Every structure is written in C-alpha cells, then in structure tokens.
Amino acid sequence: xxxxxxxxxxxxxxxxxxxxxxxxxxxxxxxxxxxxxxxxxxxxxxxxxxxxxxxxxxxxxxxxxxxxxxxxxxxxxxxxxxxxxxxxxxxxxxxxxxxxxxxxxxxxxxxxxxxxxxxxxxxxxxxxxxxxxxxxxxxxxxxxxxxxxxxxxxxxxxxxxxxxxxxxxxxxxxxxx
Amino acid sequence: xxxxxxxxxxxxxxxxxxxxxxxxxxxxxxxxxxxxxxxxxxxxxxxxxxxxxxxxxxxxxxxxxxxxxxxxxxxxxxxxxxxxxxxxxxxxxxxxxxxxxxxxxxxxxxxxxxxxxxxxxxxxxxxxxxxxxxxxxxxxxxxxxxxxxxxxxxxxxxxxxxxxxxxxxxxxxxxxxxxxxxxxxxxxxxxxxxxxxxxxxxxxxxxxxxxxxxxxxxxxxxxxxxxxxxxxxxxxxxxxxxxxxxxxxxxxxxxxxxxxxxxxxxxxxxxxxxxxxxxxxxxxxxxxxxxxxxxxxxxxxxxxxxxx
Numbered sequence: 246x247x248x249x250x251x252x253x254x255x256x257x258x259x260x261x262x263x264x265x266x267x268x269x270x271x272x273x274x275x276x277x278x279x280x281x282x283x284x285x286x287x288x289x290x291x292x293x294x295x296x297x298x299x300x301x302x303x304x305x306x307x308x309x310x311x312x313x314x315x316x317x318x319x320x321x322x323x324x325x326x327x328x329x330x331x332x333x334x335x336x337x338x339x340x341x342x343x344x345x346x347x348x349x350x351x352x353x354x355x356x357x358x359x360x361x362x363x364x365x366x367x368x369x370x371x372x373x374x375x376x377x378x379x380x381x382x383x384x385x386x387x388x389x390x391x392x393x394x395x396x397x398x399x400x401x402x403x404x405x406x407x408x409x410x411x412x413x414x415x416x417x418x419x420x421x422x
Numbered sequence: 423x424x425x426x427x428x429x430x431x432x433x434x435x436x437x438x439x440x441x442x443x444x445x446x447x448x449x450x451x452x453x454x455x456x457x458x459x460x461x462x463x464x465x466x467x468x469x470x471x472x473x474x475x476x477x478x479x480x481x482x483x484x485x486x487x488x489x490x491x492x493x494x495x496x497x498x499x500x501x502x503x504x505x506x507x508x509x510x511x512x513x514x515x516x517x518x519x520x521x522x523x524x525x526x527x528x529x530x531x532x533x534x535x536x537x538x539x540x541x542x543x544x545x546x547x548x549x550x551x552x553x554x555x556x557x558x559x560x561x562x563x564x565x566x567x568x569x570x571x572x573x574x575x576x577x578x579x580x581x582x583x584x585x586x587x588x589x590x591x592x593x594x595x596x597x598x599x600x601x602x603x604x605x606x607x608x609x610x611x612x613x614x615x616x617x618x619x620x621x622x623x624x625x626x627x628x629x630x631x632x633x634x635x636x637x638x639x640x641x642x643x644x645x646x647x648x649x650x651x652x653x654x655x656x657x658x659x660x661x662x663x664x665x666x667x668x669x670x671x672x673x674x675x676x677x678x679x680x681x682x683x684x685x686x687x688x689x690x691x692x693x694x695x696x697x698x699x700x701x702x703x704x705x706x707x708x709x710x711x712x713x714x715x716x717x718x719x720x721x722x723x724x725x726x727x728x729x730x
Contacts, residue, residue: 325721
C-alpha cells in the first residue's frame with residue numbers, strides 16, 4: 246500500500262521554511278554553502294539555494310556530492326553501487342556546509358558524506374537538512390533542518406520524487422506487507 | 423558484467439557505457455588535492471606483469487592506490503618466475519596470499535583465461551600476447567567519447583601493424599560493439615587474414631581513407647614482436663603508412679590523432695604530428711587511470727556470487 250506523505254505544495258512549503266531556518270542561524274547566509282547528496286539531494290540543494298536567494302538576495306554556492314566511494318557496504322551488495330558525479334567547484338575550507346539529502350534513515354549515508362567532505366576540504370561546520378526524517382538511526386546523527394518527520398517501520402519504503410528527475414515533487418510511503 | 427575482464431567480446435554496449443560513465447566520476451577524483459577514495463580499502467590487487475610494461479603497470483598501480491586498495495607488483499625479473507616457477511604455481515601462491523584481483527600481462531595469448539581456472543580472484547587482462555588489451559581499448563573509447571561526444575557512427579581508422587596488435591584487436595571489437603565504422607589500414611602482410619570477419623573495412627591506402635576520418639589511431643611498429651620481415655624497411659613503412667605532417671593536414675579539422683604509446687617518432691608518426699593539438703596521446707594516459715579505477719571498482723565493488 247502506497248500513501249502520499251507530502252505533495253508538491255508540501256515539499257515547496259517545507260523547502261521555504263528550511264531556507265528561512267538556514268538564514269536564521271546564519272544571517273544573509275554568510276559563509277554558507279549547500280552540498281546535496283546525489284541523486285535528488287543535489288536537486289533539493291539547488292532549490293534551497295534559489296529560495297535563500299529570493300529571501301535574502303544573495304547567491305549561495307551549491308555543489309553535488311557522490312558518496313558511493315565512501316559507502317560502508319561496498320562488496321556486500323550483489324552489484325557494485327551506481328556512481329554519480331561529484332561537482333563542487335568552490336573551496337570548502339572555512340565554509341558552513343549544509344548537507345542536503347532527501348531521506349534521513351540509518352544515518353550511514355550522512356556518515357559517508359561527512360568523510361567525503363573532509364577529503365575535499367575542512368569546513369568550519371557541517372549542518373544537515375533533510376526533506377524527510379523517517380527515524381531508525383543506526384549512528385549518532387541528527388538533522389538540523391527537517392521538512393517532515395514521518396513515523397515508519399524499518400521495513401517500509403520511503404521514496405522521494407523530484408520534478409527534475411521524476412517529473413513531480415512528492416514523498417511516498419510504501420508500507421511493508 | 424562478468425567476474426573478469428578478459429576480452430572486449432565479453433562486454434555489451436550497455437557494459438561499455440556503464441564503465442565509461444563510472445570512469446567519468448573517477449576522473450573528478452584525479453583533480454582533487456587528495457586523489458584518493460576509500461572505496462576498495464582492505465582489498466589486495468596484484469599486478470602480475472610477466473612481460474615488460476611501464477605505462478600500463480603504473481596506470482593500474484595508481485588506479486588501485488587511488489581506490490585505497492593494497493597493491494603488490496610482481497614482475498618476471500627478480501621473482502620466482504625468473505627461477506623457473508610456472509604460471510600456475512605463481513597463481514596459486516597469489517591465491518593463497520588472498521589476492522582479490524590479479525592484473526595480468528603475459529606474452530602468451532589466453533593466459534588470463536587460464537589464470538581464471540586456477541584462482542578465485544577477479545582477473546583483468548592487461549595485455550596477453552597478440553590477443554587482447556581490453557583496458558587500453560576502453561580508455562581509448564573513453565577519450566573518443568569525451569572529445570567527440572559520441573561513439574556511434576564514428577569513422578575510425580586503425581593504422582599499422584594490426585596483425586601483432588592486441589590493442590587493434592580489442593579496440594576494433596569495442597568500436598564495432600558501440601556502432602562505429604572501423605577501417606584497418608596497413609600493408610597486406612600486417613592485416614590479419616580474418617579481419618573482414620570482425621565487422622570492419624580493410625584498406626591498403628592511407629591517403630584515400632584519411633580525409634573522411636573522425637579518428638586516426640596509429641599503432642606502434644612492434645619491431646620486438648616481429649619474427650619475420652613483414653615490410654622491406656622502416657623507411658618504406660614510414661613513407662607508405664606513417665602519419666606524416668602532409669597526411670595529418672588532410673584530416674578533417676575536428677579529427678583526433680591517437681596512439682597507444684610508446685611512440686616510435688619518425689616511424690609510424692612524425693614527431694611534430696605527435697605534438698600538435700589534435701593529438702590526444704597524453705589525455706589517453708590520464709583517462710587510463712580513471713578507466714582502470716572504474717573497472718577495479720565495478721569488478722571488486724560487488725559481491726562475488728560464490729562468496730554469498
């Protein structure tokens with residue numbers, strides 16, 4: 246059974262609120278850069294950047310980060326994981342990096358993302374923004390900005406679609422049968 | 423993909439695209455200050471080079487190191503092979519030491535396939551006799567796709583000693599798989615008699631072919647591999663088939679000049695042709711590292727069926 250947890254309007258409102266929260270903590274987004282985790286997190290990061298630009302009239306740098314090479318399950322899955330592109334064309338050193346991802350679940354992706362970031366530079370701070378927090382963390386990681394908290398069972402499937410890749414913004418929860 | 427990379431015949435067009443796309447991501451790693459990712463931490467890659475090679479061995483070594491794998495270099499001189507150990511015993515030793523991948527170069531065609539029968543490790547063919555050199559072909563495909571945007575329909579001439587060239591064999595197979603239009607050019611003595619069966623054209627006249635090309639791929643004259651005289655003299659070869667300044671000027675504006683190295687300047691390619699902007703010989707080397715990283719990652723990054 247699949248249920249829509251968020252529609253396109255909900256996603257838009259959540260991103261607008263997160264954009265406001267980011268500039269609340271860092272006025273005029275001074276020294277902030279957004280780094281989205283590919284895929285879909287990078288699309289959300291670009292939208293947050295545009296939203297902050299609209300609110301504050303500033304340009305916030307955006308990058309895309311692929312965490313495949315930093316995963317902790319390489320060699321444990323049947324196929325080598327699919328690789329995406331990392332594109333961060335600004336220096337991370339001294340910057341407040343807001344990591345952006347679609348779903349926060351076990352926290353393992355974020356652990357990998359932080360390792361990847363440190364190979365690229367030394368950020369002043371790392372914060373985490375997610376569209377959905379579905380719980381069931383396996384690592385001591387929490388998000389600074391959350392679009393929506395969604396209670397789930399560990400076996401459920403939470404899927405985020407974005408207009409850029411999937412034609413439509415939505416968050417879908419498929420309950421395990 | 424299979425467990426091993428032995429021949430370009432093993433790869434479908436979709437496999438090739440996946441390898442090239444993955445290599446694209448690894449090229450970015452090569453531009454970082456810290457040119458290393460932890461993807462293959464704790465894995466052991468053995469470079470078993472029983473025939474001389476500098477660039478392929480170094481390229482594989484760098485690729486494995488940038489993936490954080492442990493690398494062991496094993497060459498014929500100064501090893502137990504020099505004392506007369508057989509390939510099988512060497513292989514079993516490496517197996518017992520827990521090698522996860524073996525990159526093999528050997529002067530006998532088919533030795534990588536033989537190796538797969540003795541060891542559990544993933545085997546990558548880094549050149550076997552006059553048979554195949556698939557990683558070179560893949561890095562060449564990567565370079566062509568990067569520079570020209572596509573592979574399908576590309577008009578490519580492979581010029582020179584096709585008969586003794588594992589590069590020519592692998593590259594022809596790869597290009598045909600990707601839908602390119604391949605012409606082999608060289609003296610009749612150096613074109614394999616079965617070449618028409620590869621799905622390629624054959625020509626003995628380089629000047630007639632050159633004006634229509636997207637890529638001219640110049641092969642090295644392999645004097646060390648020739649037991650017989652296949653052409654009267656090096657000077658005659660250079661005159662009839664060498665990529666001279668005059669011939670390079672006949673190429674279309676956008677065409678690439680490629681060579682697998684090491685070059686015999688003044689024989690198959692004029693020195694200043696090798697150094698002109700259309701020549702992407704150095705990029706071939708850089709791309710080689712990224713392509714080999716992709717191959718090691720795709721082969722070692724999944725779970726072995728029998729290990730489950």
